[in-house]
Amino acid sequence: MFHALSFTNIFFIYVVLIWFMFHSRLSDAHQEKHFLHYKFTVLTKADTFPEFSAVIVADGKRIKHFSDEERDWILTEDDWTEPPKDPPETRNWFIHQIRTLSNCTNSQCxxxxxxxxxxxxxxxxxxxxxxxLTVFDEYGFDGEDFISFNSDTMKWIDKNPKAKETKExxxxxxxxxQFLKYFLKTYMNWISTFNNTKQSSPDVHVSVRKAPDDDSKLVLTCLATGFYPRDVQMNIRLNRINLEDQTSPGIRPNDDETFQMRISVKINRNFKGSYDCLLIHSSLTEPASVKWDGRCSDCETDHTWIVIAGIAAAVALAVIVIITGYCIYKQKRSNGRCT
Incomplete structure (x- = not known):
């Protein structure tokens, strides 16, 4: 889980912090997954970043964070009826551990x-x-796997030669x-409560535009946004059959801590059929289906130009007819040439 990094440059520390604060094991859209993660980062030298930082994340939502100024855990949102418990170890415990591992004395490193x-x-x-259900407690030191706890055997597993003394x-x-094992097992009940109370249904939109590289094709897009939790299954269908070659950038976070997902597929411009977007999400009692209304967002532009071109051609033809008729009339009157 912890990747080897260089710590000679502060930039790499920044990368480590960002990775650790936001990295999570991404869920598969075809299965329902939920997670609760407590994440901690401790530094021996903190010229730019806090000496100690921590955050609690559930299904992509940051629920709590540790305030270095107040030296306490702070709720990120105030509407949690039952937020997760604070971790058993304190800030001072973490600082003591890194000083022990780093052979630092009197905080001088x-x-x-x-x-x-x-x-x-x-x-x-x-x-x-x-x-x-998978429970875990894993440590990394200087960017490498260090030690992890096995809640079944109640033993620590050293993943680095430097961890043997710590394991013993x-x-x-x-x-x-024993307390750590109990703490890990209480997560399942909390996640079940959290999953049942913190849900948001998706808002689904279907749109169509011209294919940029093929005049005979259209691009049909289905957008679902505002849903929570993260896991969702979505497909574009023709006559209730899933279409092949659907593309998607994946599930993305919104600013309000909900999620969105967009999928697209090319369809035949002249083919008639019933297209819809089918979405399955845990917040819905049954799958949601949104049909395409047959309209194209930028196809009207083509139609407008065709109409304009037709009118222009008709006007030009009328002008030619008028001029030709006038010339014939003049010739008959003067037996001369039309000039």
Missing amino acids: SELHVLQRIIGCELEKLPDGTVN EWDHQTERN
Whole structure:
């Protein structure tokens, strides 16, 4: 989970922090998944960034964050009836751990080091109704995997030669490990409550425009936005049959912490049929279907120019007829030439 990085430049620390604060295990749109992650970052030297930073994220929503100024956890939103519990370890505990690993004394560290931790669980509901639950507690030190907790065996797994001493020490902390196991197992109940109370239904739109590279084709696009949680399944259909070669940039976040997804497909401009967008989401009691109304956003432009060109041609033809008729009339009157 933790990737090797260079810590000689502050830019790389910035990359590590951004990656760790926002990285999550992305869910598959064809299955329902939910997650609760506690993420921590601790630095030995913090010229630009806080010495300690932490955030709690559930299904892409930032629920709590640690305020370095107030030295306390702060709710990101104030409408949570039952926010997740604060983690068992305190800010001072994390700072003590990184100073121990870095061999720093009296907070004087000549080198830059970083300790990262992600603890939480992931809940996956399969199509057959079964539920898989994964709990984890993993640490990284200086950008490498360091140590992780196995809640089944109640033992720590050292993933780095430098972690052997830490493993021996933490394995003997039975009271802390028992509490950690209980803490991990309570995540499932919290996620179930969170999933049932924090839902938002999608707003679905279907639009069509000209294909930029083929006059015989149109591009039909389906946009679903404002939905929560993240997982969604969406398809464009012709006569209730899913079309092939659909493209999508994937699920994207909105500014209000909901999500959006856009899919597109090329269709035959002259083919007649019933096109619709079918969307499945946990906030809906049944799949939503939105039909294409047959209109094209920029096809009217072509029609307008055709009409204008037709009118111009008719006017030109009328002018030619008038001039020709006038010439014939003059010739008959004067037996001369039309000039």
